[in-house]
Each structure stands twice: as structure tokens, then as C-alpha cells.
Amino acid sequence: MAKSKTEEEKKHMSDIADRMRLERLSHGYTQEEFAEMLGVSSRQYGRYENKKAGIPFNVIFGLRDLGVDLSYLLDGVTYRDQLIQHCLQTMPQDKLLPKLSALKNASHDYEIAEEQEQPLIFNKMMNIINDLLKYGKEHYYDPKLREVQEIRYDTLFYEACRDELIEKHSTAHRPQIR
Numbered sequence: 200m201a202k203s204k205t206e207e208e209k210k211h212m213s214d215i216a217d218r219m220r221l222e223r224l225s226h227g228y229t230q231e232e233f234a235e236m237l238g239v240s241s242r243q244y245g246r247y248e249n250k251k252a253g254i255p256f257n258v259i260f261g262l263r264d265l266g267v268d269l270s271y272l273l274d275g276v277t278y279r280d281q282l283i284q285h286c287l288q289t290m291p292q293d294k295l296l297p298k299l300s301a302l303k304n305a306s307h308d309y310e311i312a313e314e315q316e317q318p319l320i321f322n323k324m325m326n327i328i329n330d331l332l333k334y335g336k337e338h339y340y341d342p343k344l345r346e347v348q349e350i351r352y353d354t355l356f357y358e359a360c361r362d363e364l365i366e367k368h369s370t371a372h373r374p375q376i377r
Contacts, residue, residue: 213250215272220248222267237261282335283328290334302327 223233234244237258246252263269270278302324309320
């Protein structure tokens with residue numbers, strides 16, 4: 200007897216479908232265009248977004264290949280947010296506090312600056328944020344992302360082996376033309 204999905208699982212799948220739609224719209228694509236890029240029919244893609252069908256792994260990996268942040272798609276939290284959160288939690292305070300103080304000061308300066316000075320201050324703020332992201336990338340390990348990557352590599356390896364076997368088999372039994 201098949202297990203029915205819990206309300207929590209249904210909600211999670213619904214959230215994924217909603218985020219998938221938002222990502223498609225943010226990239227400026229129609230359902231038909233996105234479906235074509237993912238290699239599915241527009242009707243089937245519409246079923247994913249309208250929560251009428253589950254989203255298979257090959258579509259999820261296709262979304263990643265199109266630039267969709269899988270962490271955001273699956274959990275609602277962007278990879279960038281995870282890196283910043285990790286940085287704030289693990290960076291030694293003697294390194295973190297000066298960066299946060301500089302960011303706070305730059306934010307204040309931006310608010311009171313003349314319009315022509317704002318781009319320079321904005322760049323300074325972005326440099327501080329990028330430093331925090333760089334630290335996060337260097338010190339962050341997410342087992343879920345690792346697992347998704349391993350599944351992706353296993354799938355690619357399987358597909359490559361399968362394609363190679365099909366090619367060998369089909370050429371081995373093909374009649375020779377003389």
C-alpha cells in the first residue's frame with residue numbers, strides 16, 4: 200500500500216513549485232520557453248508549476264543548469280544567505296566586528312551622501328559583503344548540497360555509461376556494408 204503524502208510534504212512541494220515559478224519569471228521566461236530549455240513539454244512544465252505533478256530530478260538539475268539556485272528552490276534560502284549566515288556564526292569576532300562596523304558606517308554614509316558619491320560608497324559596501332561571502336565560501340560545507348552534487352555526478356556517470364553501451368551494442372550488431 201502506497202504511503203500518502205503528509206500535509207508537510209505537500210506544503211513543501213507547493214513551496215518548491217511557487218519558487219520555481221518565481222525563478223522563471225525573474226529570469227524573464229514564459230512557461231513555454233522554460234519548458235523547452237528543460238526538455239519537457241510546456242503542458243508538463245505547467246503541471247509542475249500548478250502543483251499537479253511532482254518535479255523530477257532531471258528537471259531540478261536542469262533548473263540548476265539554467266542558473267536557478269537549488270538551495271533557494273528546495274529550501275527557500277539562497278546559497279548566498281547561507282554563506283553570510285555561516286560567516287556571521289563562525290568568523291572570529293576580531294575579524295567580523297570591524298567588517299560589520301565598516302558596513303554600518305558605509306550604510307550611514309550612503310544615506311547622507313550626495314548622489315554622485317553614492318556609487319563609490321555602494322561599491323565599498325559591496326566589497327565588504329563580498330569579503331564576507333568569500334570567507335563563507337572558504338569555510339562552508341553543506342552536506343545537502345554535497346549530496347545533490349554527488350547524485351548529479353552519479354546520474355551523469357550512469358547516463359554516459361548507458362549511452363556508451365548503447366552505442367557499442369548498436370554498432371556491434373549492425374550489418375557490415377561491403
